[in-house]
Amino acid sequence: MEHVIECKNLTHYYGDNLVLNDLNLKVEKGRIFGILGKNGMGKTTTINILMGFLRPTSGQCLVLGEESHKLSPLTRQKIGLLHEGHLAYDFMTIKQVENFYARFFPEWKAEYYWDLIGKLGLKDNHKIRNMSCGQRSQVVLGLIFAQDPELLILDDYSMGLDPGYRALFIDYLQEYVREKNKTVFLTSHIIQDVEKVADDTIIMGYQKLLLKMPLTTLKKDFHRFEFRNANVRGVIKADDNIITNVEYYNDKITLYSFKPKADVIKHLKTLGITVSDLTEIPMSLEEAFIGLTGKY
Amino acid sequence: MLKAILYKEWIKLRWAVIVVAALTVLSLAYTIGMINYYVEFQGAFSNWMYVIGKSLLLKNIVFVKFLPILTGLAFALIQFVPEMTNKRMRLSYHLPISEKKLLLSSVGFGYMFLLAEIIFLFFGLWLVISMTYPTEVVTKVLMSTIPWFLGGSAMYFMAAFIILEPTWIYRVIYAVVAYALIELNFRATTYDQYQRLWIMVLIVAIMPLTVMFASHRFRRGTK
Numbered sequence: 384m385e386h387v388i389e390c391k392n393l394t395h396y397y398g399d400n401l402v403l404n405d406l407n408l409k410v411e412k413g414r415i416f417g418i419l420g421k422n423g424m425g426k427t428t429t430i431n432i433l434m435g436f437l438r439p440t441s442g443q444c445l446v447l448g449e450e451s452h453k454l455s456p457l458t459r460q461k462i463g464l465l466h467e468g469h470l471a472y473d474f475m476t477i478k479q480v481e482n483f484y485a486r487f488f489p490e491w492k493a494e495y496y497w498d499l500i501g502k503l504g505l506k507d508n509h510k511i512r513n514m515s516c517g518q519r520s521q522v523v524l525g526l527i528f529a530q531d532p533e534l535l536i537l538d539d540y541s542m543g544l545d546p547g548y549r550a551l552f553i554d555y556l557q558e559y560v561r562e563k564n565k566t567v568f569l570t571s572h573i574i575q576d577v578e579k580v581a582d583d584t585i586i587m588g589y590q591k592l593l594l595k596m597p598l599t600t601l602k603k604d605f606h607r608f609e610f611r612n613a614n615v616r617g618v619i620k621a622d623d624n625i626i627t628n629v630e631y632y633n634d635k636i637t638l639y640s641f642k643p644k645a646d647v648i649k650h651l652k653t654l655g656i657t658v659s660d661l662t663e664i665p666m667s668l669e670e671a672f673i674g675l676t677g678k679y
Numbered sequence: 680m681l682k683a684i685l686y687k688e689w690i691k692l693r694w695a696v697i698v699v700a701a702l703t704v705l706s707l708a709y710t711i712g713m714i715n716y717y718v719e720f721q722g723a724f725s726n727w728m729y730v731i732g733k734s735l736l737l738k739n740i741v742f743v744k745f746l747p748i749l750t751g752l753a754f755a756l757i758q759f760v761p762e763m764t765n766k767r768m769r770l771s772y773h774l775p776i777s778e779k780k781l782l783l784s785s786v787g788f789g790y791m792f793l794l795a796e797i798i799f800l801f802f803g804l805w806l807v808i809s810m811t812y813p814t815e816v817v818t819k820v821l822m823s824t825i826p827w828f829l830g831g832s833a834m835y836f837m838a839a840f841i842i843l844e845p846t847w848i849y850r851v852i853y854a855v856v857a858y859a860l861i862e863l864n865f866r867a868t869t870y871d872q873y874q875r876l877w878i879m880v881l882i883v884a885i886m887p888l889t890v891m892f893a894s895h896r897f898r899r900g901t902k
Binding site: 434436452457460472473482483488 | 680682683686687690691761765766767769770772773774775776777897898899900
């Protein structure tokens with residue numbers, strides 16, 4: 384399978400502080416990847432490396448076959464970047480910014496841009512500086528669509544957007560990506576949005592990749608079980624191949640596992656715990672994310 | 680693509696260019712007025728004593744003296760502060776054009792306007808002074824203004840370099856170096872004080888390349 388992004392043994396330090404440790408990651412063509420991680424887990428560092436604005440301490444990150452920190456202009460032409468905060472040339476007007484970008488991209492599709500801009504009901508000479516964050520997000524998305532890139536890297540696209548603009552953004556993105564078979568690598572703090580749009584999820588833990596798998600597989604294979612027993616506090620440990628995470632709250636014990644219920648019961652028995660009330664509780668992606676990474 | 684870069688820089692600079700053009704004309708008009716005042720009210724002897732003997736002309740064309748340096752600073756601020764605010768320079772560095780072309784064309788375009796102002800001032804002064812004074816005086820005054828123009832050019836390139844640098848500590852270091860280099864050009868109080876102008880010309884000529892170093896540091900993610 385063709386890989387649009389390939390990171391090999393990626394390691395990065397800020398001074399003495401290790402942020403990424405031997406990260407390996409492959410992103411297949413034509414899929415939407417949602418990258419999730421708690422604050423400080425190296426999500427922004429990974430995105431900055433992918434965008435070519437940070438040189439990793441060691442390891443290699445290939446984007447469309449070239450090292451991300453020295454992409455050729457031709458390869459940059461094939462990558463659409465959405466920077467955190469919907470960065471745009473705010474000293475330009477709606478018309479000027481389109482004029483400017485159109486000259487860099489031979490496959491420029493102005494109709495995508497003007498279609499999105501038309502929804503805003505603003506004049507062509509409206510300065511980007513005077514727009515709300517939501518309006519600016521439409522300008523930035525329109526410019527990326529018009530560029531017609533192979534790969535879209537969207538860094539925290541939901542930041543500063545109200546629910547209406549977030550929904551609009553997602554709707555347009557989904558339609559565009561499905562229709563044109565693009566690869567998308569996105570981050571967002573709104574996990575429900577990622578759940579709505581992504582095919583695959585990448586979850587980052589402390590200095591490492593916790594998992595990368597299709598969202599459907601995660602939802603199908605990752606389970607949450609609950610039972611009550613006041614006497615087993617501390618007996619069940621996480622990361623023992625069966626139990627991914629465990630939470631204790633008074634006599635309520637919550638277990639997270641990639642194994643089915645029968646295997647978990649069997650495992651508990653080996654620990655000397657007999658449970659009759661082990662109940663599987665369905666999870667949203669957000670709950671699964673917390674289950675994997677922990678609440679703290 | 681180059682046209683697009685120039686288009687972007689023009690959008691930022693256009694109002695500043697108009698203001699600077701107006702100030703340039705005004706400063707020449709002030710110089711004409713000042714020369715007329717010396718001639719009409721001070722008389723020939725005083726003119727000889729002060730304008731020629733005491734370099735009074737040089738001391739009184741203060742607008743011409745500081746206009747290029749202020750223009751250089753203003754152009755650099757107008758062009759590059761919006762690019763560095765919120766790390767907007769990332770947008771430019773992701774454009775499908777080589778960084779060298781991107782930066783040198785941006786800096787080159789800004790400098791083109793500064794140079795136009797300098798040339799206009801230089802020939803304007805030549806015209807204005809030569810209407811009243813002999814060639815020897817004109818030459819002395821014009822030669823004495825060259826360091827100011829070099830100082831203006833140095834200010835533009837160094838300010839661009841400092842703004843494009845990603846860290847504050849390096850900015851402060853560069854600013855100290857820039858001050859030392861630029862201040863050298865404004866020390867003279869009498870005619871004929873600069874004998875080795877070519878050294879400063881050489882320094883100014885290599886200054887545009889400094890922006891490449893700032894860009895390299897930005898791309899490495901230096902914090």
